[in-house]
Amino acid sequence: MSDQPSRIDLRGVELAYGSYVVMRDINASIRRGEVFVIMGGSGCGKSTLLRAMIGLMPPAQGEIRYDGELLFSADRTPDDLARRFGVLFQGGALWSSMTLAENIALPLEQYTRLKPAEIRQVVRHKLALVGLKGFEDYRPAEISGGMKKRAGLARAMALDPEILFFDEPSAGLDPLSSRRLDELILQLRDVLGTTVVVVTHELESIFAIADTALFLNAQTRTPTALGNPHELLKHSTEPAVRAFLTRGESSHETPAP
Amino acid sequence: MTAVPPATAELQPADTRGGPWLRLRGDWRLRTGLPAVSDVLKDLPDPAAGKVLRFADDGLDGWDTGLTAFLLGCTDVLEAGGWQADFSELPAGVQRLMELARAVPENAEAHRTGIEPNWLARLGLAALNLVAIGGAMLEFLGELALSFVRLITGRARMRARDLWFQMQQCGADALPIVLLINVLVGMILAFVGVVQLQQFGAAIFVANLVALAMLREMGVLMTGIIISGRTGASFAAQLGAMQANEEVDAFRSFGIPPMDFLVLPRVLALVFMMPLLTIFADAIGILGGMLVGAAMMDLSMRAYWNQTLMSATMGHFMLGVGKSFVFGGLIALCGCYQGIRCGRNAQAVGQATTRAVVAAITSLIVADAVFAVLCNELGI
Numbered sequence: 001m002s003d004q005p006s007r008i009d010l011r012g013v014e015l016a017y018g019s020y021v022v023m024r025d026i027n028a029s030i031r032r033g034e035v036f037v038i039m040g041g042s043g044c045g046k047s048t049l050l051r052a053m054i055g056l057m058p059p060a061q062g063e064i065r066y067d068g069e070l071l072f073s074a075d076r077t078p079d080d081l082a083r084r085f086g087v088l089f090q091g092g093a094l095w096s097s098m099t100l101a102e103n104i105a106l107p108l109e110q111y112t113r114l115k116p117a118e119i120r121q122v123v124r125h126k127l128a129l130v131g132l133k134g135f136e137d138y139r140p141a142e143i144s145g146g147m148k149k150r151a152g153l154a155r156a157m158a159l160d161p162e163i164l165f166f167d168e169p170s171a172g173l174d175p176l177s178s179r180r181l182d183e184l185i186l187q188l189r190d191v192l193g194t195t196v197v198v199v200t201h202e203l204e205s206i207f208a209i210a211d212t213a214l215f216l217n218a219q220t221r222t223p224t225a226l227g228n229p230h231e232l233l234k235h236s237t238e239p240a241v242r243a244f245l246t247r248g249e250s251s252h253e254t255p256a257p
Numbered sequence: 258m259t260a261v262p263p264a265t266a267e268l269q270p271a272d273t274r275g276g277p278w279l280r281l282r283g284d285w286r287l288r289t290g291l292p293a294v295s296d297v298l299k300d301l302p303d304p305a306a307g308k309v310l311r312f313a314d315d316g317l318d319g320w321d322t323g324l325t326a327f328l329l330g331c332t333d334v335l336e337a338g339g340w341q342a343d344f345s346e347l348p349a350g351v352q353r354l355m356e357l358a359r360a361v362p363e364n365a366e367a368h369r370t371g372i373e374p375n376w377l378a379r380l381g382l383a384a385l386n387l388v389a390i391g392g393a394m395l396e397f398l399g400e401l402a403l404s405f406v407r408l409i410t411g412r413a414r415m416r417a418r419d420l421w422f423q424m425q426q427c428g429a430d431a432l433p434i435v436l437l438i439n440v441l442v443g444m445i446l447a448f449v450g451v452v453q454l455q456q457f458g459a460a461i462f463v464a465n466l467v468a469l470a471m472l473r474e475m476g477v478l479m480t481g482i483i484i485s486g487r488t489g490a491s492f493a494a495q496l497g498a499m500q501a502n503e504e505v506d507a508f509r510s511f512g513i514p515p516m517d518f519l520v521l522p523r524v525l526a527l528v529f530m531m532p533l534l535t536i537f538a539d540a541i542g543i544l545g546g547m548l549v550g551a552a553m554m555d556l557s558m559r560a561y562w563n564q565t566l567m568s569a570t571m572g573h574f575m576l577g578v579g580k581s582f583v584f585g586g587l588i589a590l591c592g593c594y595q596g597i598r599c600g601r602n603a604q605a606v607g608q609a610t611t612r613a614v615v616a617a618i619t620s621l622i623v624a625d626a627v628f629a630v631l632c633n634e635l636g637i
Contacts, residue, residue, distance in 0.1 A: 051506075054510050055510075056509055056510070081512075082511060082512030083511065083512045085510075086510075087506075087507070089503045089506065089507060089510075090503070091503060093502060093503035093504050093507040094507075095499075095504050095507065095508075096498075096499070096502065096504065106511075106513075107511050107513075110414055110511070110513060165510075
């Protein structure tokens with residue numbers, strides 16, 4: 001697998017709000033079809049890194065490349081690359097003035113030449129994939145938080161993106177829905193070969209889905225571990241990583257994964 | 258219901274069990290009221306050996322957060338004086354809560370420094386802030402200009418149906434309020450005019466007054482102010498709520514520039530609809546003036562109308578309509594700018610709305626003043 005070309009490259013990325021540096025020296029390569037998890041405690045800059053990766057906030061330093069192409073370069077806006085990835089925001093971020101069907105149809109209308117009837121067909125299919133068949137004409141305010149999240153995922157998948165980003169997918173979901181979402185993520189990867197980047201601090205999710213995990217250490221403001229979470233749990237000598245992966249319990253012995 | 262003994266704390270000198278101690282009695286619950294820490298620890302007894310104060314349960318009738326909050330307050334005072342607090346003679350539950358509260362030391366960095374900058378620093382900060390706001394506004398205008406270029410070259414991601422929807426919202430739906438306000442303004446102008454002009458036997462000229470005032474100033478200005486409060490505020494609130502809900506980010510993540518999709522239809526709709534609303538307002542205002550004028554004077558509607566036609570020229574009319582394009586643009590810019598730059602919480606949405614309305618009305622009046630000076634110079 002390692003000889004596959006990397007899909008996303010982070011080189012020396014530094015994130016900052018004004019003069020306040022959140023995280024520096026972020027280096028990672030994300031392979032095609034990999035589930036990559038960005039983990040760390042609250043306030044460590046996970047979501048900020050995600051915002052930089054989807055082009056919402058330029059990094060203070062360093063470069064982010066997609067298939068070798070720079071995300072932020074002078075002669076191009078991130079918008080050109082944007083349609084190749086889908087993003088599931090923390091609260092779903094559905095467009096509240098539109099119905100679920102219109103939410104999913106909008107990217108299709110903007111980027112494809114499909115006829116309205118065909119678009120309806122695609123919308124129905126995408127909603128069915130996330131278990132929301134029949135909710136086409138509901139507005140975001142009329143459905144529950146978990147449903148919004150799933151509808152947001154349906155919208156993120158509308159254009160069959162090569163890369164899917166998830167910002168805290170299990171936040172606010174009950175354990176069962178959260179687990180179904182994890183399974184859906186793995187299926188998307190297996191069936192469509194989608195590269196998946198997930199920001200989360202849910203240990204259960206991390207161990208269930210991650211091929212590779214990047215640990216952002218809020219104290220040192222640098223990433224301090226990169227690798228498979230099971231391997232990290234077994235072999236990492238970094239106390240902060242061990243404390244995180246074991247919930248701060250039994251940090252001196254190796255629990256069964 | 259039996260009366261509950263109030264919470265009392267008395268300092269006691271050292272006894273056989275150890276050093277000085279604090280006797281806690283009564284009902285230590287928030288709802289019954291608590292003694293003040295400073296009163297209780299006012300005169301600490303001389304320490305016999307070491308500075309340890311024991312806290313002892315000597316008839317506690319009940320306790321809740323009231324007791325633990327009091328104890329924590331005592332701890333702070335005692336530690337400041339080099340004393341130690343000993344809770345081992347208190348109920349086990351209290352001891353555990355106190356351990357929990359003291360487990361993590363206070364974060365020294367977490368304290369906000371409450372140092373007020375002096376007036377010079379505040380002035381400097383305000384100036385820097387002004388520069389930053391100016392920069393942000395320029396950036397917004399620049400992005401909007403690029404968006405216009407995309408619109409002209411047919412590459413803007415704006416949907417025609419959004420434009421129609423916005424036009425209906427800020428145009429047709431505003432007609433009732435525009436009608437009400439302008440008919441009243443026309444009537445007021447006529448009323449004031451008739452009372453004054455009748456003294457000189459020139460009451461008929463009230464038609465001139467109403468026509469000129471409505472066409473040149475009042476029609477467009479009153480409509481502008483109504484639309485600022487109605488549509489400008491709604492733009493700011495809509496976009497602000499979308500910003501707070503990450504909806505604007507969601508557009509960006511799909512490569513759809515919010516400028517094209519959200520701002521452009523709103524600005525265009527208002528720039529197109531303001532002139533139409535203004536023409537409507539002019540007509541309604543003159544009609545209102547005519548009703549009052551004809552009712553108060555012994556003039557026929559026809560005479561009033563003829564006088565109006567004689568005084569109102571195309572120049573006056575076009576001046577008002579010309580202003581309305583500018584006003585529409587200003588209102589939409591203020592509303593959209595505040596909405597797009599809104600922070601991510603409920604208070605920020607409220608602020609954005611307020612700022613949008615204040616900025617829109619202020620800029621209308623300033624623009625109107627500029628128009629007045631220009632017209633004077635150009636002789637329009």
